[in-house]
Amino acid sequence: MSATSNSKTHNRNERFVYQDDEQIEKPFNWAQLRRLFVYMKPYRKELMPVLLMMVIGTLTRLANPLIIVIAIDTALDGKNKQLVIWLGVAMLALYIIQWVTNKYRIKHTTIIGQKVIYDLRNHLFQHIQRLSFNFYDKRPAGSVLVRITNDVNALQDLFTNGVVNLLMDCIQLFGIVFILLFMNVKLGLAVMITVPLMFFVSSALRKRIRFGWQDVRIKQARINAHLNESIQGMRVTQSYVQEKNNMSFFDHMNSINLKSWNKASALNQAFGPIIEITAAIGTCILFWYGTSLIAADVITVGFLVGYANYMGNFWEPINRLGQMYSQLLIAMASSERIFEFIDEQPDIAEKDTAQPLPQIRGDVLFDDIIFEYEPGRQALKNITINVQAGQSIALVGHTGSGKSTIINLLCRFYDPVHGSVKIDGIDIRDVTIESLRSQVGIVLQDTFIFSGSIRDNIRYGRLNATDAEVVEAAKAVHAHDFIMSLPDGYDTQVEERGSILSMGERQLLSFARALLADPRILILDEATASIDTETELKIQEALKSLLQGRTSFMIAHRLSTIRNADDIVVLDHGVIVEQGTHEQLIEKGGYYNTLIEAQFRFI
Numbered sequence: 067m068s069a070t071s072n073s074k075t076h077n078r079n080e081r082f083v084y085q086d087d088e089q090i091e092k093p094f095n096w097a098q099l100r101r102l103f104v105y106m107k108p109y110r111k112e113l114m115p116v117l118l119m120m121v122i123g124t125l126t127r128l129a130n131p132l133i134i135v136i137a138i139d140t141a142l143d144g145k146n147k148q149l150v151i152w153l154g155v156a157m158l159a160l161y162i163i164q165w166v167t168n169k170y171r172i173k174h175t176t177i178i179g180q181k182v183i184y185d186l187r188n189h190l191f192q193h194i195q196r197l198s199f200n201f202y203d204k205r206p207a208g209s210v211l212v213r214i215t216n217d218v219n220a221l222q223d224l225f226t227n228g229v230v231n232l233l234m235d236c237i238q239l240f241g242i243v244f245i246l247l248f249m250n251v252k253l254g255l256a257v258m259i260t261v262p263l264m265f266f267v268s269s270a271l272r273k274r275i276r277f278g279w280q281d282v283r284i285k286q287a288r289i290n291a292h293l294n295e296s297i298q299g300m301r302v303t304q305s306y307v308q309e310k311n312n313m314s315f316f317d318h319m320n321s322i323n324l325k326s327w328n329k330a331s332a333l334n335q336a337f338g339p340i341i342e343i344t345a346a347i348g349t350c351i352l353f354w355y356g357t358s359l360i361a362a363d364v365i366t367v368g369f370l371v372g373y374a375n376y377m378g379n380f381w382e383p384i385n386r387l388g389q390m391y392s393q394l395l396i397a398m399a400s401s402e403r404i405f406e407f408i409d410e411q412p413d414i415a416e417k418d419t420a421q422p423l424p425q426i427r428g429d430v431l432f433d434d435i436i437f438e439y440e441p442g443r444q445a446l447k448n449i450t451i452n453v454q455a456g457q458s459i460a461l462v463g464h465t466g467s468g469k470s471t472i473i474n475l476l477c478r479f480y481d482p483v484h485g486s487v488k489i490d491g492i493d494i495r496d497v498t499i500e501s502l503r504s505q506v507g508i509v510l511q512d513t514f515i516f517s518g519s520i521r522d523n524i525r526y527g528r529l530n531a532t533d534a535e536v537v538e539a540a541k542a543v544h545a546h547d548f549i550m551s552l553p554d555g556y557d558t559q560v561e562e563r564g565s566i567l568s569m570g571e572r573q574l575l576s577f578a579r580a581l582l583a584d585p586r587i588l589i590l591d592e593a594t595a596s597i598d599t600e601t602e603l604k605i606q607e608a609l610k611s612l613l614q615g616r617t618s619f620m621i622a623h624r625l626s627t628i629r630n631a632d633d634i635v636v637l638d639h640g641v642i643v644e645q646g647t648h649e650q651l652i653e654k655g656g657y658y659n660t661l662i663e664a665q666f667r668f669i
């Protein structure tokens with residue numbers, strides 16, 4: 067396989083490490099299984115008739131061999147033709163009952179199972195939407211995606227037929243054991259003597275199977291996480307001509323996954339022969355001991371045939387339970403990963419006493435803020451910024467100086483370690499998150515365009531805005547002309563991330579979206595990409611409309627934006643080194659002056 071030959075070309079362990087999925091190596095977790103079944107609770111009523119059908123179906127199956135016993139012993143000598151007919155009718159009736167109950171059971175378990183999966187997926191998605199940025203910082207998006215798709219799907223089999231089949235097999239098994247012992251205790255014990263042996267041999271195997279399937283899931287999760295990253299980063303991959311390298315890495319992971327699957331599957335298949343051998347030994351014992359009992363007139367031929375029939379039915383559920391064990395293990399590995407997410411609590415939690423933030427004016431105070439993403443590494447040190455409503459603040463500084471961090475704190479994506487952020491004098495930790503974020507608008511550097519029409523993308527700012535308001539917002543930020551030049555105007559369909567639009571056009575769309583939302587506080591992470599002078603002028607004009615009457619924080623990259631700001635906060639390594647207007651700071655000839663000179667040599 068090419069993975070082996072490529073392994074010398076680079077050290078794969080140095081890149082794409084998805085540590086997060088390595089952790090689960092625990093034994094079978096019954097508490098987890100019980101927790102999973104909580105999702106079935108709302109469907110208890112619907113489940114009752116299914117269980118009833120299952121019990122009826124199983125009992126009729128158990129009655130079949132009894133008819134055979136009677137037929138051979140009392141009817142086959144041809145003297146009692148009527149009894150043969152009646153036995154035939156009874157057999158047919160039993161088969162019909164089995165057919166009807168099976169059909170009902172399969173149909174309804176599928177429906178209930180799908181509903182449970184639907185609930186679980188919704189619950190998981192609802193939960194991860196609440197999780198803080200901190201959670202997403204630590205995980206590749208792919209691994210989050212895998213849990214909502216693959217891991218939830220892996221539970222599908224369990225919920226659609228697994229649970230009911232499990233119960234059915236258990237009832238059938240106990241029923242047969244009871245009948246075998248009831249018919250003849252000695253014979254029953256003799257034929258079942260091999261069962262403990264089988265459990266003993268298979269218990270070591272079961273452990274290996276469990277680890278095998280866990281390993282498969284980990285490998286699959288890695289592939290999916292990598293796939294997701296690869297698709298997201300396809301442009302970068304192609305620009306750096308990394309396709310071959312990427313392919314070799316993928317091939318490597320894929321072959322590891324294949325090996326892991328083959329191993330688990332081979333272990334799983336080892337179950338079958340163990341059961342077959344045990345069954346064969348059991349059958350030998352039955353006929354050896356059974357014939358001697360016939361010779362001694364203790365049992366009849368019909369009895370032995372019926373007994374053999376029950377024995378056949380005895381191994382069937384055991385075999386299925388063995389297979390189901392691996393299904394259960396796959397489901398348990400997935401549910402562990404799902405619950406790991408569900409148990410994750412958002413770092414940014416609302417206080418019980420949190421009140422909605424009233425309609426704000428827009429005064430903002432960063433009061434002696436210290437913040438660290440990781441303990442011991444301060445990203446912001448003693449930051450104090452006092453902003454009056456309606457002022458525009460430009461945040462400037464070299465890369466990594468803490469500009470985005472300030473913005474993250476204002477939206478309460480993280481909480482400071484020390485100090486507080488206040489809006490209109492109210493600590494933002496005391497208000498509900500929704501009321502805070504709905505009054506703070508953000509225009510990100512990498513404007514996210516959703517699949518849909520241009521109109522819908524603008525309307526994302528305020529879902530109940532009318533068409534006229536959408537057009538009005540677009541006009542105000544000078545986006546209307548370019549939208550009208552598109553094939554279907556406002557109805558033009560754009561794909562995810564808006565690749566048919568230029569960088570400048572995407573910016574204007576995001577301005578229109580923000581204007582429609584009409585927040586009192588606006589955060590703008592200005593795009594760094596250079597655009598032509600004409601678009602630059604348009605954007606500056608658009609910005610003026612957008613910023614009017616709002617408090618704004620801008621991570622500014624264009625000199626024109628920085629110049630127009632009411633106040634410029636200059637950051638260096640998480641510390642404010644200078645603050646003032648453009649003219650004041652240039653006059654001062656300090657850090658800002660050097661920074662601006664370095665960035666914009668034409669000044």
Ligand SMILES: Nc1ncnc2c1ncn2[C@@H]1O[C@H](COP(=O)(O)OP(=O)(O)OP(=O)(O)O)[C@@H](O)[C@H]1O
Pocket residue numbers: 203439440445463464465466467468469470471472
């Ligand atoms: N999620 C994170 N986890 C850990 N450290 C982080 C995280 N985000 C940022 N940092 C660190 O915090 C510091 C400030 O980062 P920040 O993103 O605020 O800088 P910035 O000024 O916005 O940079 P840029 O102009 O490059 O966007 C940097 O040292 C960065 O490495």
